[in-house]
Amino acid sequence: MTGNTDVVVIGGGYAGVMAANRLTQRTDVRVTLINPRPTFVERVRLHQLVGGSDDAVVDYTDVLAGRVRLVVDTATRIDAAERRVRLATGGTLGYDYLIYAVGSGSADPDVPGAAEFAYPIASLEDARRVRPVLDAAPDSAPVTVVGAGPSGIETAAELAETGRAVTLVCGGVLGPYLHPRGRRAVARRLAKLGVTVLEGPDATVTAVARDAVRLGGGRELPSTVTIWTAGFGVPDLAGRSGLSTDALGRLRTDETLTSVDDARIVAAGDSAAPSDLPFRMGCQSAMQLGPQAAETVLSRIAGRQPAPVAVGFAGQCISLGRRAAVFQFARRNDAAVRFHLGGRPGARLKELVCRSIVWQLSYEARKPGARAWWISDGTRQHLLRARRSEAPTSAGQPA
Known part of the structure; x- marks a missing residue:
């Protein structure tokens, strides 16, 4: 490919x-970032916004490379055939390559009254509305x-620490990701803060009213x-644009994060479903998937075969x-x-992690491509091979 290459994120x-x-490491790549708001949102701090201890925003000048053009708008449709993105304001943007990183938000609750009387906090606007x-x-x-989950636990603890009378309704088990030892540590801290934790089959919300919550068992x-943190969904932009998605609406890709429909479209973050085996939604995976999606695009521009995705986890940190x-x-x-690490040392580590995220974004803006290694989960390839070997039998026909 000769001349400048336009990449829209x-x-x-x-x-x-x-x-x-990461894309700015090539001077012949023009990068445009479309985002519906003019500031970067620290989603890992939204519970602090709800509790009043942080505003959860950072100026894009602190985390975005100067060569990236920021367009404050909302993408309403991707026209893959024409390689154009339609915007809510009525304009369009053309691209040579597109990175689909629309993220995630609150899933639409199907519990009667939840949409009317409960407050989601998965977005900046949601969190600001409840304050x-x-x-x-x-x-x-x-x-x-x-x-x-982490959002519910963190929000409950944040509010209880300010003196609020908080009940955490689990709808099952407290912190389902956690090891039992870590779960007990969380439960002890919540009890110390005065949070009432309701677990088990009867701790499922069946209806929400203006001034009450009804649980299973009556x-x-x-x-x-009432604050709603149960469940995450993804924007339906890919599906509305005629692209293949999984059941949740994430863009289906191969192991290089390339859309199964179009080699010019690459996905990253919560809205990606590589090989129908998506990673856990969250900052930890997004920070790894973002630059690797860019590397896939850069490899294609250079005429090289993109590398398969490599993501590894260290754990989960809960304030x-x-x-x-x-x-x-x-x-x-x-x-x-x-x-697990708990107490004040855990709090110091969590704050260090939150600050390091912004630092990593800023570092990538200053020195794109400096980080060239990824934590790899060696079991993923075994899972993929097992799935491929089982596919013909489970489908009842040749693949």
Whole structure:
């Protein structure tokens, strides 16, 4: 390919910014980043925004390479045949390659009343919307947090530390990712903060009202403010654009993160489903998938075969207020192990991780391509081979 190559990145989160920055290592690549807001959102701090201890935003000038053109708009459709992206404002952007990094958000709750009376916090706008509601409620007003993943646990702890009366409704087990030892540590800290934790089959929300939450078994909890953290979904842009997606709506790709429909479209982050075996949604995988998506594009521009994706995990870090946290260690394949770091040391590690994320984005902006290694999960290839060998039998016909 001769002349300049135009690459459009849709989505300015962790994966999108890392991808856009990595692309700037070639001077003949023009990079455009489309994002619906003019500031970078630290999603790992949205629970702090809800609790009032952080604004969860960073200026793009601090994390985005100067050569990247930022377009504040929303992509409404990808026209793969014409290689153009349609924008909400009515314009279009052409591309030679496209990186699809639209991220994730709250899944639409199918519980009666949840959409009307519960507050999601998966986006900056959602988290900002609930802040004045909490400020207007008396300190003694009951607050219910629905969902016992990291977002629910962190939000419950953050609010309880400010003196709120918080009930955490798990809908199952507390912290399902955690090893039992790490789960017990989280439970102890929540109890110390005064959080009421409801687990088990009866701790499932069946309806939400303006001032109450109804659980399985008919129990009803008073709830002045109900915060919904259960479940994540992805934008439907790929599906609306006629591209192949998995059941959740993530763009289906091969192991190089290239769309199964179009070699000019590459996915990264929460909205990617490589080989129908997607990685856990979150910053940890997005920070690795973003630059690797960019490397796939750069390889194609250079006429080289792109490398397969390599992602590994270290664990999961959960804030428990401002003075404690639990870092749950894991194997590279994201399986939790018995070891964890808790208390104040855990809180210091969590804050170090959060700060290092912004530093990594900034470093990639200044020195694109400096990091050339990835933590690899050696079990992934075994899983893929096993799936391929089982495919003809399970399908009942040759592949």
